[in-house]
C-alpha cells in the first residue's frame with residue numbers, strides 16, 4: 119500500500135518545485151508524453167475496475183478513454199493510476215495525473231478552494247446506505263446508534279454527519295482509507311451500515327459480497343440523503359484541456375441524442391443531417407475550435423461508444439449491476455443528461 | 462581548534478585567500494546564501510503556483526467547522542467542532558497509542574531479551590522464534606492480520622461474548638466494560654495518586670541511601686506499591702466510597718454505557734507492541750551480552766541468585782548500552798503509529814488527511830503534522846538523553 123502521507127508529501131514537493139513556465143500547458147505536456155494520465159479508484163465494478171489482464175473498464179474509465187480518443191485518436195493511450203479518496207485531489211493538483219475519474223462529487227469548495235475544475239457530470243448520483251437484511255432495518259431513520267463504515271475525505275463523510283445531526287441521531291464512524299478494506303470491515307460485521315454513493319453501493323452489492331452470503335442478503339435503504347453529481351476533475355489553469363474534457367463527455371451525450379452509436383457511426387458519416395455532419399466533423403469547425411482533430415467525435419463514438427452504450431454496457435441493463443438509468447436518462451427522455459449544442 | 466591554532470601562527474605572511482579562517486568564513490557565507498536563495502525561490506514558486514491554480518492558503522480554516530465525525534475520542538468532539546479541535550483529537554489519539562506502546566514494548570521486549578539468554582532451552586528458543594517472526598514481517602501486514610482477526614473472529618454485538626458475570630462484553634465492536642460514573646472524588650483520587658507516586662519515589666531514594674550507608678535493606682518496592690494503591694483508596698473511602706457504575710448494555714445496534722476499547726485501537730497497539738518488542742528484545746540481549754562474563758561470575762561468587770544478579774548487577778550496567786538504541790525504537794513506535802489509517806484508527810495523520818481533503822490546504826496541514834511529529838520526537842530524544850546522562854558511568 120502506498121502511504122498516503124508520503125504521497126501527499128511527494129505531491130507537495132512536485133508542487134513546490136514545478137516550474138511556473140508550465141502554466142496553462144497541461145495539454146502540451148500530455149501530447150508530448152503521448153498518453154493521458156488518468157486517476158481512477160481502487161476498484162468499483164461497473165465504474166473502474168481492472169480485469170484479470172489489467173485492462174481498466176467502466177463508465178468512469180470510458181470518460182478517460184473518450185478524452186484520449188479526442189486528443190490522440192486512440193482511446194487506448196491512457197495510463198491509469200489507482201488512487202484512494204484521500205489521494206485523488208493532491209494527485210491532480212500536483213500534476214501527477216491529468217484528470218481524476220474517481221467518482222468525485224462536484225462541490226463548490228472543490229471547484230474553488232482546492233484549485234480544481236469540474237467539467238461536467240457523467241453520473242447523477244446520491245448517497246445511500248447498505249445494510250444486511252438481518253439487521254431488520256427498513257429506513258435510514260432507524261439507524262440511530264449504528265456503527266457506520268465510510269471513506270475519509272469524501273462528501274459522504276460530511277453528509278453522513280449532517281444527516282444524523284439533522285435527524286437528532288448518533289452514530290459511530292469507522293473510517294478506513296482503501297475502499298476494499300472498508301468493504302471487508304463492513305462484510306465482517308465491524309459496521310452495521312456502509313454508506314457511499316448509491317451507484318457504488320449497487321456495485322458493492324453486486325460484485326463484492328463474500329460467499330456464502332449473496333446479493334440478496336443485503337439491501338440499499340430507500341433514502342437518498344444527498345446530491346452527488348460525479349464529474350471529471352482537472353486542475354485549474356489550462357482551460358483548453360478543460361474544454362476538451364468537458365466536450366468529450368458532451369460528445370458522448372450528443373451522439374446518443376442523435377442516435378449515433380459505435381455500430382452505425384461509419385454510416386452516419388454519410389448522413390445528410392447537418393447537425394450530424396457537424397458533430398462528426400464532416401462539416402469541419404468543432405475540432406479546430408478545440409484545437410484537436412476534426413474527427414474527434416467519430417473517434418470517441420467508434421472506440422468508446424455513446425453515453426447510453428457505455429452506461430448500458432458498464433452499469434445498466436447489460437451489466438451485472440442493472441442500475442436503472444433514472445436521472446441519467448437523456449433530457450429528452452425525462453433525465454438530466456443534456457449536452458449544450460454542437461455548433 | 463586546529464584552525465585557530467594555525468591562525469595564531471605568524472599570519473602576516475598569509476594572503477587572505479590562503480588564510481583558512483577567512484576561507485572558512487567565506488565558504489560558510491556562500492553556502493548560507495545559496496541555501497537562502499533556494500528557499501526563497503521555492504517559497505516564491507509555491508506561492509505563484511498556489512495563486513495560478515487558485516488554491517486557498519493560510520491557516521484560517523483551522524477555526525472553521527470540521528463537519529466530520531471521529532469514532533474514538535479522548536476529549537469532547539462533535540462534527541460541529543473546529544478543524545483545530547479535530548486535529549487535536551487526532552494528536553491525543555496518536556499520543557495515547559504511542560505512550561502505551563512504548564511502555565508495553567519496553568516491558569515485553571525486556572522479558573523476551575532476558576528470556577533468550579535463559580538456560581532453559583525451550584524458553585530461549587520460543588523467544589528466538591518470536592523475535593524472528595515479528596522482525597521479519599512488515600508491520601502493516603501484522604496490523605491487517607490483527608484487525609482481520611478481531612473483526613472476523615469475534616461475533617456481532619447481539620451475540621457478544623459476555624465475561625465476568627455479564628459485566629464485560631467482547632464483540633467485533635470492541636471490549637465493553639463498566640466504568641464508575643463521574644464523581645468529584647475521582648479528581649482527588651488522581652491528586653492522591655500523584656502524591657503517592659512522589660512519596661514512593663522519595664522513599665525509594667531514602668532506602669537506597671540508607672542501604673549504601675548502613676547496608677540495611679528496606680523493602681521500598683513493596684512499601685511504595687502499598688502507598689500508590691493505598692492512598693487513592695483511602696481518599697475514595699474518605700470521599701464516601703462512591704460506587705455508582707455505568708454498565709454496558711445492548712441498546713439498538715450497539716452497546717450503550719460503560720466504556721469501550723475499539724478494535725482499531727487494539728489492533729494498532731498489539732501490532733506496534735509485538736513488532737517493536739522484537740527489536741527491543743535484541744537490544745536488551747546485546748546489551749547484556751556486551752558485559753564482561755566476569756560480572757555474572759562475580760555476582761554468583763557474592764552469593765546472589767540469578768534473578769538478583771540480573772536485576773542488581775547486569776541490567777543496570779547493560780542499560781548504558783541499551784538506552785541509546787532504545788531511543789530510536791521509541792521514535793519508531795511514534796512514527797509507525799501513523800499506519801493507523803490503514804485500519805481506521807483516528808490518529809493525527811487521519812485527522813490531517815481528512816482536513817487536507819476537505820479544505821485542500823495540503824501545505825499548511827503538512828507543516829502542522831511535521832511540527833507535531835518533530836515536537837514529539839524531540840521530547841522523546843531529550844528525555845532519553847537526560848536519562849542516558851543520568852545512568853552514565855560516574856568515575857569516582
Ligand SMILES: N[C@@H](CCC(=O)N[C@@H](CS)C(=O)NCC(=O)O)C(=O)O
Nearest residue numbers: 159160161162203222223272273314
Ligand atoms: N462522491 C463522493 C465519494 C466518492 C468516493 O471517493 N468514494 C470512494 C470510496 S467509497 C470510491 O468510490 N472509490 C472507488 C474506488 O476506489 O474504487 C466524493 O466525491 O467524496
